[in-house]
Amino acid sequence: MTFSMCKGIAISALLLVTSVTQATTLEQMQQQAQSNPVLQAILTIKTQAPINDLGNATAFLEGIFDEKPDYQVAKIFYGYGQLFMATNYLSKKNYLKAAESSKLGFFYMDEAAETDENNWRMRYLRARMDAFVPASNGRCVIALKDTAYLQTNAEVPASLKPMILLMSARANTTCQHPDVAEKEWASLAQSGEEGKRLSTLRNHPAPEWSESELTSVILPATEVTS
Amino acid sequence: MMNVLFWISNAIIAYALLVVVLTAIRKPTDIRYTFLNLFRQSRRSGVTLMAITLGGVAVFIFGGFVDYSFWALREQTIRTNLGHIQIYEKGYLTSGANNSLQYTISNYDEVKNILMADPQVGPKVSTITGQLGFTGIISQYDKGASTFFTGVGIEPQTSLVLGSLDKIISGSDLSRVEQQDITIGSGISEALSAGYGDWVDMLVVNPEGGQNAMSSKVRGVFQSGIKEYDDTAIKMPLKTAQRLLQTNDVSKIIILLQDTSQTNDVLARIDQLIIEHNLPLEARSWDSLAIFYHQVVNLFEGIFLFIKSIVSVIVVFMIGNTLMMNVVERTREIATLRALGLSQSYIGRLFILEGVIIGIIGSVLSISFGILIASLININGIPMPPSPGYTQGYLAFVMWDQDMNLFWFSCALPLVTALIASIIPARRASKLVIAEAFRFV
Numbered sequence: 001m002t003f004s005m006c007k008g009i010a011i012s013a014l015l016l017v018t019s020v021t022q023a024t025t026l027e028q029m030q031q032q033a034q035s036n037p038v039l040q041a042i043l044t045i046k047t048q049a050p051i052n053d054l055g056n057a058t059a060f061l062e063g064i065f066d067e068k069p070d071y072q073v074a075k076i077f078y079g080y081g082q083l084f085m086a087t088n089y090l091s092k093k094n095y096l097k098a099a100e101s102s103k104l105g106f107f108y109m110d111e112a113a114e115t116d117e118n119n120w121r122m123r124y125l126r127a128r129m130d131a132f133v134p135a136s137n138g139r140c141v142i143a144l145k146d147t148a149y150l151q152t153n154a155e156v157p158a159s160l161k162p163m164i165l166l167m168s169a170r171a172n173t174t175c176q177h178p179d180v181a182e183k184e185w186a187s188l189a190q191s192g193e194e195g196k197r198l199s200t201l202r203n204h205p206a207p208e209w210s211e212s213e214l215t216s217v218i219l220p221a222t223e224v225t226s
Numbered sequence: 227m228m229n230v231l232f233w234i235s236n237a238i239i240a241y242a243l244l245v246v247v248l249t250a251i252r253k254p255t256d257i258r259y260t261f262l263n264l265f266r267q268s269r270r271s272g273v274t275l276m277a278i279t280l281g282g283v284a285v286f287i288f289g290g291f292v293d294y295s296f297w298a299l300r301e302q303t304i305r306t307n308l309g310h311i312q313i314y315e316k317g318y319l320t321s322g323a324n325n326s327l328q329y330t331i332s333n334y335d336e337v338k339n340i341l342m343a344d345p346q347v348g349p350k351v352s353t354i355t356g357q358l359g360f361t362g363i364i365s366q367y368d369k370g371a372s373t374f375f376t377g378v379g380i381e382p383q384t385s386l387v388l389g390s391l392d393k394i395i396s397g398s399d400l401s402r403v404e405q406q407d408i409t410i411g412s413g414i415s416e417a418l419s420a421g422y423g424d425w426v427d428m429l430v431v432n433p434e435g436g437q438n439a440m441s442s443k444v445r446g447v448f449q450s451g452i453k454e455y456d457d458t459a460i461k462m463p464l465k466t467a468q469r470l471l472q473t474n475d476v477s478k479i480i481i482l483l484q485d486t487s488q489t490n491d492v493l494a495r496i497d498q499l500i501i502e503h504n505l506p507l508e509a510r511s512w513d514s515l516a517i518f519y520h521q522v523v524n525l526f527e528g529i530f531l532f533i534k535s536i537v538s539v540i541v542v543f544m545i546g547n548t549l550m551m552n553v554v555e556r557t558r559e560i561a562t563l564r565a566l567g568l569s570q571s572y573i574g575r576l577f578i579l580e581g582v583i584i585g586i587i588g589s590v591l592s593i594s595f596g597i598l599i600a601s602l603i604n605i606n607g608i609p610m611p612p613s614p615g616y617t618q619g620y621l622a623f624v625m626w627d628q629d630m631n632l633f634w635f636s637c638a639l640p641l642v643t644a645l646i647a648s649i650i651p652a653r654r655a656s657k658l659v660i661a662e663a664f665r666f667v
Contacts, residue, residue, distance in 0.1 A: 093607075093623065096391075104386055110401055111403055114401060114404055136395070138394050138395045141397055142398065
């Protein structure tokens with residue numbers, strides 16, 4: 001009883017510390033975004049802003065990759081934007097628009113990740129969405145492929161490994177591989193403080209972006225393309 | 227027949243409203259007396275109104291449900307690779323499925339440019355794509371399984387919109403990057419035990435009659451909900467299909483419009499363009515290609531007509547009964563009014579007015595409760611079992627705000643039936659013999 005209470009307090013403290021650090025990084029990014037419209041659009045989409053802002057941000061990113069087709073990060077976040085808009089259409093029971101938007105979203109995410117299959121950041125960003133979407137989207141098989149690639153890629157920073165393990169465990173659960181998923185959940189709980197924190201999010205929606213993700217994935221990806 | 231009934235009903239409604247308006251202007255006290263007489267027996271009138279309202283609400287809700295079902299089926303049909311308009315080489319439609327590769331369009335880009343440049347067609351087009359249809363055998367040698375397929379080569383990006391209701395149940399849609407990858411229907415996936423990432427081999431007959439083969443990786447499994455389609459369909463990028471069949475042509479050009487209601491205008495303009503540019507093509511709308519849709523619509527319309535008829539008969543009897551009871555109870559009153567010098571037609575009009583007032587109240591209540599119940603149903607929808615030929619159920623809603631005919635009918639049903647039902651009681655009341663009526667106990 002006492003142990004579980006302590007564990008709960010420790011996790012809460014850890015979450016608090018993480019969120020404070022993350023908020024600082026996010027503030028820094030928001031400051032940077034003032035001079036970088038692509039980053040600004042990405043942050044708008046990442047925070048799942050209201051539908052009008054989301055629409056403007058995705059339209060802006062579409063214009064960017066129409067102009068520069070190699071702007072893969074713009075395609076990925078355009079895909080994210082379309083998927084968030086699809087959720088909005090779904091809540092309004094506009095099933096046709098929702099179906100079109102979600103297809104468009106996954107299409108551009110795939111295009112970005114497949115154009116440069118060895119760009120681990122694009123594969124990470126795709127898995128970051130695919131691992132958490134419902135089973136009915138059928139994306140868990142792609143999330144498993146991407147997380148398997150990320151787990152064996154030496155370029156991926158160690159700080160991202162727990163999150164990759166979480167994504168793999170979620171994808172295995174969605175793909176009805178309960179044995180593999182259980183092993184990964186157990187392994188995640190034993191992989192340091194971050195792993196312990198993430199292992200508590202078993203049935204939760206996608207966690208907030210961590211500081212490591214912001215600095216190791218999003219910022220470098222936008223810098224490469226800007 | 228339906229048009230005749232529509233105009234007769236409109237005439238009856240106009241007459242009913244005219245009676246109320248003229249009475250309100252010339253003798254407003256008659257309106258007051260009508261209400262007092264109607265609600266003298268408040269329980270009986272309440273039951274009658276409830277019956278009318280229930281009938282009206284039933285028709286309103288069922289009509290909205292049918293409208294939604296028609297709309298959903300229509301859009302599903304259009305967005306399962308049918309499109310709003312299809313353009314073929316002349317002779318394609320009459321050639322039968324076996325010779326489809328003999329009638330192909332060789333100048334797809336030119337036709338597309340003509341259509342998109344036209345000011346009446348271009349702005350209304352949501353997406354336009356060439357499609358190459360073919361058939362063959364698909365196998366997965368590792369599992370020793372083979373089956374027939376009907377394939378379409380389609381531009382990957384346009385297939386997203388045109389096949390937006392082909393739900394991907396595993397993997398992805400077609401890609402512009404991985405051109406060798408294909409997507410397969412859920413039925414084929416089961417038959418071959420092939421899923422995401424598996425390799426399959428296809429054997430086809432090219433337009434010259436030779437055999438071509440190709441290996442492809444499955445990048446996605448889709449499910450439209452139409453069993454026949456899911457059991458045989460595969461999709462691949464148009465360029466890959468053209469390479470497989472050694473042709474640069476397309477079987478048809480498919481156009482998806484911004485709105486289904488634009489179909490006839492755009493089709494007429496395309497026919498004009500075909501003649502103006504002397505193209506050996508013919509265009510068809512989704513309406514003439516979707517045979518199954520029309521079968522379902524006809525079936526539902528038959529059921530709806532049957533329900534409307536039953537409700538109308540019940541309402542006529544309910545109102546007729548109430549008014550007839552009023553006549554019987556008020557026989558001596560009627561005799562007094564007649565003895566005071568009121569004419570037969572005036573007495574008759576009083577009872578017609580009662581019927582019309584009941585009808586108007588019934589109409590208002592039907593629409594009000596109909597909208598209320600429809601709104602409640604639309605919060606979560608009603609889970610429905612799969613339609614005939616489909617494998618997936620759907621969530622049904624009541625589409626009440628898109629169809630003026632639904633409002634018209636829900637108002638017309640109580641009003642017209644009430645007026646018709648009041649004719650016999652009114653006639654009976656007006657024909658009463660004064661001396662006999664005074665002796666009535």
